Amino acid sequence: MPNVIIDCLEGRTVEQKRQMVKRVTEAIVQTLDCSPEAVQIIIHEIRDDQLARGGVLRLDQKK
Amino acid sequence: MPNVIIDCLEGRTVEQKRQMVKRVTEAIVQTLDCSPEAVQIIIHEIRDDQLARGGVLRLDQKK
Amino acid sequence: MPNVIIDCLEGRTVEQKRQMVKRVTEAIVQTLDCSPEAVQIIIHEIRDDQLARGGVLRLDQKK
Amino acid sequence: MPNVIIDCLEGRTVEQKRQMVKRVTEAIVQTLDCSPEAVQIIIHEIRDDQLARGGVLRLDQKK
Amino acid sequence: MPNVIIDCLEGRTVEQKRQMVKRVTEAIVQTLDCSPEAVQIIIHEIRDDQLARGGVLRLDQKK
Amino acid sequence: MPNVIIDCLEGRTVEQKRQMVKRVTEAIVQTLDCSPEAVQIIIHEIRDDQLARGGVLRLDQKK
Numbered sequence: 001m002p003n004v005i006i007d008c009l010e011g012r013t014v015e016q017k018r019q020m021v022k023r024v025t026e027a028i029v030q031t032l033d034c035s036p037e038a039v040q041i042i043i044h045e046i047r048d049d050q051l052a053r054g055g056v057l058r059l060d061q062k063k
Numbered sequence: 064m065p066n067v068i069i070d071c072l073e074g075r076t077v078e079q080k081r082q083m084v085k086r087v088t089e090a091i092v093q094t095l096d097c098s099p100e101a102v103q104i105i106i107h108e109i110r111d112d113q114l115a116r117g118g119v120l121r122l123d124q125k126k
Numbered sequence: 127m128p129n130v131i132i133d134c135l136e137g138r139t140v141e142q143k144r145q146m147v148k149r150v151t152e153a154i155v156q157t158l159d160c161s162p163e164a165v166q167i168i169i170h171e172i173r174d175d176q177l178a179r180g181g182v183l184r185l186d187q188k189k
Numbered sequence: 190m191p192n193v194i195i196d197c198l199e200g201r202t203v204e205q206k207r208q209m210v211k212r213v214t215e216a217i218v219q220t221l222d223c224s225p226e227a228v229q230i231i232i233h234e235i236r237d238d239q240l241a242r243g244g245v246l247r248l249d250q251k252k
Numbered sequence: 253m254p255n256v257i258i259d260c261l262e263g264r265t266v267e268q269k270r271q272m273v274k275r276v277t278e279a280i281v282q283t284l285d286c287s288p289e290a291v292q293i294i295i296h297e298i299r300d301d302q303l304a305r306g307g308v309l310r311l312d313q314k315k
Numbered sequence: 316m317p318n319v320i321i322d323c324l325e326g327r328t329v330e331q332k333r334q335m336v337k338r339v340t341e342a343i344v345q346t347l348d349c350s351p352e353a354v355q356i357i358i359h360e361i362r363d364d365q366l367a368r369g370g371v372l373r374l375d376q377k378k
Binding site for chain 5 (some may be wrong): 190196205209212228
Protein backbone atom coordinates (compact mmCIF):
# COMPACT_ATOMS: atom_id res chain seq x y z
CA MET A 1 0.00 0.00 0.00
CA PRO A 2 -0.32 2.27 -1.89
CA ASN A 3 -1.48 -0.22 -4.50
CA VAL A 4 -1.58 1.12 -8.08
CA ILE A 5 -3.44 -0.63 -10.92
CA ILE A 6 -2.78 0.93 -14.33
CA ASP A 7 -4.91 -0.09 -17.30
CA CYS A 8 -3.25 1.04 -20.53
CA LEU A 9 -3.27 0.14 -24.21
CA GLU A 10 -0.84 -2.63 -25.14
CA GLY A 11 2.16 -1.79 -27.32
CA ARG A 12 4.51 -0.02 -24.87
CA THR A 13 8.05 -1.38 -24.66
CA VAL A 14 9.53 -2.97 -21.53
CA GLU A 15 11.84 0.05 -21.29
CA GLN A 16 8.83 2.43 -21.28
CA LYS A 17 7.24 0.37 -18.50
CA ARG A 18 10.56 0.26 -16.62
CA GLN A 19 10.80 4.06 -16.64
CA MET A 20 7.09 4.49 -15.89
CA VAL A 21 7.07 2.35 -12.70
CA LYS A 22 10.27 4.10 -11.52
CA ARG A 23 8.85 7.60 -12.04
CA VAL A 24 5.33 6.80 -10.72
CA THR A 25 6.83 5.23 -7.57
CA GLU A 26 9.00 8.33 -7.00
CA ALA A 27 5.97 10.58 -7.47
CA ILE A 28 3.91 8.62 -4.91
CA VAL A 29 6.76 8.29 -2.37
CA GLN A 30 7.48 12.02 -2.47
CA THR A 31 3.85 13.15 -2.17
CA LEU A 32 2.13 10.50 -0.03
CA ASP A 33 5.10 10.08 2.33
CA CYS A 34 5.58 6.33 2.14
CA SER A 35 8.53 4.02 1.40
CA PRO A 36 9.34 2.84 -2.14
CA GLU A 37 8.92 -0.76 -1.00
CA ALA A 38 5.33 -0.02 0.04
CA VAL A 39 4.34 0.94 -3.53
CA GLN A 40 3.08 -1.95 -5.67
CA ILE A 41 2.20 -1.29 -9.34
CA ILE A 42 0.19 -3.73 -11.47
CA ILE A 43 -0.14 -3.06 -15.22
CA HIS A 44 -3.09 -4.40 -17.21
CA GLU A 45 -2.33 -4.08 -20.93
CA ILE A 46 -5.48 -4.10 -23.04
CA ARG A 47 -6.29 -4.14 -26.78
CA ASP A 48 -8.11 -1.40 -28.70
CA ASP A 49 -11.21 -3.62 -28.90
CA GLN A 50 -11.29 -3.74 -25.09
CA LEU A 51 -11.46 0.03 -24.50
CA ALA A 52 -14.21 2.50 -25.26
CA ARG A 53 -15.03 6.16 -24.68
CA GLY A 54 -18.24 7.92 -25.70
CA GLY A 55 -19.76 4.53 -26.57
CA VAL A 56 -17.20 3.80 -29.32
CA LEU A 57 -14.43 1.19 -29.22
CA ARG A 58 -10.92 2.67 -29.54
CA LEU A 59 -10.56 0.26 -32.50
CA ASP A 60 -13.30 2.19 -34.33
CA GLN A 61 -12.11 5.61 -33.27
CA LYS A 62 -8.87 5.14 -35.24
CA LYS A 63 -10.58 4.56 -38.62
CA MET B 64 -15.86 9.27 -14.94
CA PRO B 65 -17.97 7.23 -14.74
CA ASN B 66 -15.30 4.57 -15.21
CA VAL B 67 -16.60 1.08 -16.00
CA ILE B 68 -14.45 -2.06 -15.73
CA ILE B 69 -16.16 -5.17 -17.10
CA ASP B 70 -14.66 -8.60 -16.45
CA CYS B 71 -16.23 -11.16 -18.78
CA LEU B 72 -15.39 -14.56 -20.26
CA GLU B 73 -13.37 -14.40 -23.47
CA GLY B 74 -15.00 -15.48 -26.72
CA ARG B 75 -17.29 -12.55 -27.56
CA THR B 76 -16.91 -11.08 -31.05
CA VAL B 77 -15.74 -7.51 -31.71
CA GLU B 78 -19.25 -6.77 -32.96
CA GLN B 79 -20.75 -7.94 -29.63
CA LYS B 80 -18.32 -5.71 -27.74
CA ARG B 81 -19.08 -2.83 -30.15
CA GLN B 82 -22.79 -3.08 -29.40
CA MET B 83 -22.22 -3.63 -25.69
CA VAL B 84 -20.12 -0.47 -25.12
CA LYS B 85 -22.64 1.56 -27.15
CA ARG B 86 -25.63 0.32 -25.17
CA VAL B 87 -23.93 0.46 -21.74
CA THR B 88 -22.77 4.04 -22.42
CA GLU B 89 -26.32 5.05 -23.41
CA ALA B 90 -27.69 3.42 -20.25
CA ILE B 91 -25.24 5.30 -18.01
CA VAL B 92 -25.64 8.65 -19.79
CA GLN B 93 -29.43 8.52 -19.54
CA THR B 94 -29.55 7.48 -15.87
CA LEU B 95 -26.52 9.13 -14.25
CA ASP B 96 -26.90 12.38 -16.24
CA CYS B 97 -23.39 12.65 -17.69
CA SER B 98 -21.95 13.13 -21.19
CA PRO B 99 -21.08 10.17 -23.42
CA GLU B 100 -17.47 11.38 -23.57
CA ALA B 101 -17.23 11.10 -19.78
CA VAL B 102 -17.93 7.35 -19.85
CA GLN B 103 -14.85 5.13 -20.17
CA ILE B 104 -15.28 1.35 -20.47
CA ILE B 105 -12.44 -1.14 -19.99
CA ILE B 106 -13.03 -4.81 -20.81
CA HIS B 107 -10.99 -7.57 -19.15
CA GLU B 108 -11.54 -10.83 -21.03
CA ILE B 109 -10.71 -13.87 -18.91
CA ARG B 110 -10.51 -17.63 -19.48
CA ASP B 111 -12.70 -20.26 -17.80
CA ASP B 112 -9.75 -21.33 -15.62
CA GLN B 113 -9.58 -17.75 -14.27
CA LEU B 114 -13.15 -17.54 -12.98
CA ALA B 115 -14.82 -19.38 -10.11
CA ARG B 116 -18.12 -19.40 -8.27
CA GLY B 117 -18.99 -21.57 -5.26
CA GLY B 118 -15.34 -22.62 -5.04
CA VAL B 119 -15.33 -24.29 -8.47
CA LEU B 120 -13.54 -23.07 -11.61
CA ARG B 121 -15.90 -22.31 -14.54
CA LEU B 122 -13.71 -24.78 -16.47
CA ASP B 123 -14.87 -27.55 -14.12
CA GLN B 124 -18.47 -26.44 -13.98
CA LYS B 125 -18.90 -27.16 -17.71
CA LYS B 126 -17.93 -30.86 -17.42
CA MET C 127 -19.83 -12.94 -14.76
CA PRO C 128 -19.94 -10.49 -16.42
CA ASN C 129 -18.74 -8.52 -13.42
CA VAL C 130 -19.10 -4.74 -13.71
CA ILE C 131 -17.31 -2.26 -11.42
CA ILE C 132 -18.44 1.33 -11.90
CA ASP C 133 -16.48 4.14 -10.28
CA CYS C 134 -18.54 7.34 -10.33
CA LEU C 135 -18.75 10.64 -8.44
CA GLU C 136 -20.91 10.50 -5.31
CA GLY C 137 -24.17 12.45 -5.25
CA ARG C 138 -26.47 10.30 -7.41
CA THR C 139 -29.82 9.35 -5.87
CA VAL C 140 -30.82 5.75 -5.09
CA GLU C 141 -33.43 6.06 -7.85
CA GLN C 142 -30.73 7.03 -10.38
CA LYS C 143 -28.66 4.01 -9.32
CA ARG C 144 -31.78 1.80 -9.45
CA GLN C 145 -32.44 2.81 -13.05
CA MET C 146 -28.76 2.62 -13.99
CA VAL C 147 -28.23 -0.99 -12.84
CA LYS C 148 -31.48 -2.03 -14.58
CA ARG C 149 -30.52 -0.42 -17.90
CA VAL C 150 -26.83 -1.50 -17.80
CA THR C 151 -27.86 -5.10 -17.03
CA GLU C 152 -30.32 -5.08 -19.97
CA ALA C 153 -27.61 -3.67 -22.26
CA ILE C 154 -25.13 -6.41 -21.27
CA VAL C 155 -27.69 -9.25 -21.41
CA GLN C 156 -28.84 -8.25 -24.91
CA THR C 157 -25.35 -7.80 -26.37
CA LEU C 158 -23.15 -10.36 -24.58
CA ASP C 159 -25.84 -13.08 -24.59
CA CYS C 160 -25.90 -13.96 -20.89
CA SER C 161 -28.61 -14.21 -18.23
CA PRO C 162 -29.58 -11.22 -16.06
CA GLU C 163 -28.65 -13.22 -12.96
CA ALA C 164 -25.10 -13.60 -14.27
CA VAL C 165 -24.54 -9.83 -14.28
CA GLN C 166 -23.15 -8.39 -11.04
CA ILE C 167 -22.68 -4.60 -10.72
CA ILE C 168 -20.59 -2.98 -7.98
CA ILE C 169 -20.68 0.81 -7.60
CA HIS C 170 -17.78 2.70 -6.04
CA GLU C 171 -18.89 6.26 -5.23
CA ILE C 172 -15.96 8.64 -4.90
CA ARG C 173 -15.48 12.29 -3.89
CA ASP C 174 -14.17 15.08 -6.14
CA ASP C 175 -10.86 15.05 -4.24
CA GLN C 176 -10.43 11.37 -5.20
CA LEU C 177 -10.66 11.82 -8.97
CA ALA C 178 -8.27 13.54 -11.37
CA ARG C 179 -7.85 14.06 -15.08
CA GLY C 180 -4.98 15.88 -16.78
CA GLY C 181 -3.15 15.99 -13.44
CA VAL C 182 -5.83 18.12 -11.75
CA LEU C 183 -8.25 17.02 -9.02
CA ARG C 184 -11.95 17.31 -10.05
CA LEU C 185 -12.27 19.45 -6.89
CA ASP C 186 -9.94 22.03 -8.46
CA GLN C 187 -11.42 21.77 -11.93
CA LYS C 188 -14.74 23.17 -10.66
CA LYS C 189 -13.26 26.44 -9.33
CA MET D 190 -20.80 -10.79 -3.38
CA PRO D 191 -18.26 -11.12 -1.92
CA ASN D 192 -16.41 -10.46 -5.16
CA VAL D 193 -12.70 -11.37 -5.14
CA ILE D 194 -10.23 -10.15 -7.77
CA ILE D 195 -6.80 -11.76 -7.48
CA ASP D 196 -3.89 -10.38 -9.48
CA CYS D 197 -1.03 -12.89 -9.50
CA LEU D 198 2.01 -13.73 -11.61
CA GLU D 199 1.27 -16.08 -14.51
CA GLY D 200 2.73 -19.61 -14.42
CA ARG D 201 0.49 -21.39 -11.89
CA THR D 202 -1.08 -24.65 -13.06
CA VAL D 203 -4.83 -25.16 -13.45
CA GLU D 204 -4.64 -27.56 -10.51
CA GLN D 205 -3.08 -24.85 -8.30
CA LYS D 206 -5.86 -22.45 -9.31
CA ARG D 207 -8.47 -25.18 -8.72
CA GLN D 208 -7.23 -25.70 -5.17
CA MET D 209 -6.81 -21.97 -4.55
CA VAL D 210 -10.40 -20.99 -5.46
CA LYS D 211 -11.73 -23.91 -3.37
CA ARG D 212 -9.71 -22.94 -0.29
CA VAL D 213 -10.24 -19.15 -0.62
CA THR D 214 -14.01 -19.69 -1.01
CA GLU D 215 -14.08 -21.88 2.12
CA ALA D 216 -12.09 -19.25 4.05
CA ILE D 217 -14.52 -16.48 3.06
CA VAL D 218 -17.67 -18.54 3.64
CA GLN D 219 -16.54 -19.55 7.13
CA THR D 220 -15.46 -16.07 8.25
CA LEU D 221 -17.84 -13.66 6.48
CA ASP D 222 -20.90 -15.91 6.94
CA CYS D 223 -22.11 -16.13 3.33
CA SER D 224 -22.99 -18.96 0.97
CA PRO D 225 -20.38 -20.54 -1.35
CA GLU D 226 -22.51 -19.58 -4.34
CA ALA D 227 -22.25 -15.91 -3.34
CA VAL D 228 -18.45 -15.92 -3.68
CA GLN D 229 -17.13 -15.02 -7.14
CA ILE D 230 -13.36 -15.15 -7.79
CA ILE D 231 -11.70 -13.55 -10.83
CA ILE D 232 -8.01 -14.23 -11.50
CA HIS D 233 -5.88 -11.79 -13.46
CA GLU D 234 -2.61 -13.47 -14.45
CA ILE D 235 0.11 -10.97 -15.22
CA ARG D 236 3.69 -11.12 -16.55
CA ASP D 237 6.84 -10.07 -14.67
CA ASP D 238 7.10 -6.94 -16.85
CA GLN D 239 3.62 -5.91 -15.65
CA LEU D 240 4.40 -5.90 -11.91
CA ALA D 241 6.64 -3.62 -9.89
CA ARG D 242 7.55 -2.97 -6.27
CA GLY D 243 9.92 -0.28 -5.00
CA GLY D 244 9.96 1.23 -8.50
CA VAL D 245 11.54 -1.85 -10.10
CA LEU D 246 9.85 -4.29 -12.50
CA ARG D 247 9.71 -7.89 -11.17
CA LEU D 248 11.47 -8.78 -14.44
CA ASP D 249 14.50 -6.75 -13.29
CA GLN D 250 14.38 -7.90 -9.70
CA LYS D 251 15.16 -11.48 -10.78
CA LYS D 252 18.46 -10.58 -12.48
CA MET E 253 1.69 -10.17 -5.33
CA PRO E 254 -0.65 -11.96 -5.16
CA ASN E 255 -2.85 -8.90 -4.74
CA VAL E 256 -6.39 -9.59 -3.55
CA ILE E 257 -9.22 -7.03 -3.76
CA ILE E 258 -12.39 -8.14 -2.00
CA ASP E 259 -15.62 -6.19 -2.52
CA CYS E 260 -18.16 -7.18 0.13
CA LEU E 261 -21.26 -5.73 1.80
CA GLU E 262 -20.53 -3.49 4.79
CA GLY E 263 -21.54 -4.68 8.25
CA ARG E 264 -18.89 -7.33 9.07
CA THR E 265 -17.08 -6.90 12.38
CA VAL E 266 -13.34 -6.22 12.64
CA GLU E 267 -12.99 -9.70 14.15
CA GLN E 268 -14.66 -11.27 11.07
CA LYS E 269 -12.28 -9.35 8.80
CA ARG E 270 -9.32 -10.32 11.03
CA GLN E 271 -10.17 -14.01 10.65
CA MET E 272 -10.98 -13.67 6.95
CA VAL E 273 -7.60 -12.11 5.95
CA LYS E 274 -5.78 -14.74 8.04
CA ARG E 275 -7.61 -17.67 6.45
CA VAL E 276 -7.54 -16.27 2.86
CA THR E 277 -3.78 -15.61 3.16
CA GLU E 278 -3.20 -19.19 4.38
CA ALA E 279 -5.30 -20.55 1.49
CA ILE E 280 -3.31 -18.57 -1.09
CA VAL E 281 0.11 -19.33 0.45
CA GLN E 282 -0.60 -23.07 0.55
CA THR E 283 -1.96 -23.31 -3.00
CA LEU E 284 -0.05 -20.70 -5.02
CA ASP E 285 3.28 -21.41 -3.26
CA CYS E 286 4.18 -17.89 -2.16
CA SER E 287 5.18 -16.26 1.14
CA PRO E 288 2.58 -14.76 3.52
CA GLU E 289 4.31 -11.39 3.23
CA ALA E 290 3.71 -11.42 -0.54
CA VAL E 291 -0.07 -11.54 -0.10
CA GLN E 292 -1.79 -8.13 0.11
CA ILE E 293 -5.54 -7.99 0.75
CA ILE E 294 -7.64 -4.85 0.21
CA ILE E 295 -11.26 -4.81 1.36
CA HIS E 296 -13.84 -2.53 -0.24
CA GLU E 297 -16.96 -2.42 1.93
CA ILE E 298 -20.03 -1.32 -0.01
CA ARG E 299 -23.65 -0.50 0.82
CA ASP E 300 -26.71 -2.39 -0.44
CA ASP E 301 -27.54 0.50 -2.79
CA GLN E 302 -24.10 0.02 -4.43
CA LEU E 303 -24.54 -3.64 -5.41
CA ALA E 304 -26.84 -5.23 -7.95
CA ARG E 305 -27.51 -8.62 -9.49
CA GLY E 306 -30.04 -9.39 -12.22
CA GLY E 307 -30.58 -5.65 -12.69
CA VAL E 308 -31.91 -5.13 -9.16
CA LEU E 309 -30.16 -3.28 -6.30
CA ARG E 310 -29.50 -5.50 -3.23
CA LEU E 311 -31.44 -2.82 -1.32
CA ASP E 312 -34.54 -3.72 -3.33
CA GLN E 313 -33.97 -7.44 -3.23
CA LYS E 314 -34.43 -7.46 0.57
CA LYS E 315 -37.96 -5.99 0.49
CA MET F 316 -6.57 5.71 -20.84
CA PRO F 317 -4.21 5.18 -19.15
CA ASN F 318 -6.57 4.60 -16.25
CA VAL F 319 -4.94 4.58 -12.79
CA ILE F 320 -6.67 3.23 -9.66
CA ILE F 321 -4.74 3.91 -6.46
CA ASP F 322 -5.78 2.19 -3.23
CA CYS F 323 -4.12 3.92 -0.27
CA LEU F 324 -4.68 4.34 3.46
CA GLU F 325 -7.00 7.22 4.38
CA GLY F 326 -5.52 10.23 6.19
CA ARG F 327 -3.68 12.09 3.42
CA THR F 328 -4.53 15.77 3.00
CA VAL F 329 -6.16 17.22 -0.13
CA GLU F 330 -2.89 19.02 -0.80
CA GLN F 331 -0.98 15.71 -0.73
CA LYS F 332 -3.48 14.22 -3.18
CA ARG F 333 -3.28 17.37 -5.34
CA GLN F 334 0.49 17.02 -5.64
CA MET F 335 0.32 13.25 -6.09
CA VAL F 336 -2.08 13.31 -9.08
CA LYS F 337 -0.01 16.10 -10.70
CA ARG F 338 3.29 14.21 -10.30
CA VAL F 339 1.88 10.76 -11.24
CA THR F 340 0.25 12.24 -14.38
CA GLU F 341 3.57 13.86 -15.40
CA ALA F 342 5.39 10.56 -14.82
CA ILE F 343 2.94 8.64 -17.02
CA VAL F 344 2.78 11.29 -19.77
CA GLN F 345 6.58 11.44 -20.05
CA THR F 346 7.14 7.67 -20.08
CA LEU F 347 4.09 6.20 -21.84
CA ASP F 348 3.89 9.00 -24.43
CA CYS F 349 0.27 10.07 -23.99
CA SER F 350 -1.52 13.38 -23.36
CA PRO F 351 -2.24 14.62 -19.82
CA GLU F 352 -5.96 14.67 -20.63
CA ALA F 353 -5.82 10.93 -21.38
CA VAL F 354 -4.69 10.09 -17.83
CA GLN F 355 -7.53 9.44 -15.36
CA ILE F 356 -6.66 8.77 -11.70
CA ILE F 357 -9.16 7.32 -9.19
CA ILE F 358 -8.20 7.19 -5.50
CA HIS F 359 -9.76 4.64 -3.15
CA GLU F 360 -9.00 5.63 0.45
CA ILE F 361 -9.29 2.70 2.84
CA ARG F 362 -9.10 2.21 6.62
CA ASP F 363 -6.49 0.15 8.49
CA ASP F 364 -9.09 -2.56 9.15
CA GLN F 365 -9.57 -2.92 5.36
CA LEU F 366 -5.93 -3.69 4.50
CA ALA F 367 -3.81 -6.73 5.32
CA ARG F 368 -0.39 -8.13 4.53
CA GLY F 369 0.99 -11.47 5.71
CA GLY F 370 -2.49 -12.39 6.97
CA VAL F 371 -2.60 -9.55 9.52
CA LEU F 372 -4.79 -6.43 9.38
CA ARG F 373 -2.81 -3.16 9.25
CA LEU F 374 -4.86 -2.21 12.36
CA ASP F 375 -3.18 -5.06 14.26
CA GLN F 376 0.26 -4.48 12.84
CA LYS F 377 0.44 -1.06 14.53
CA LYS F 378 -0.08 -2.41 18.07
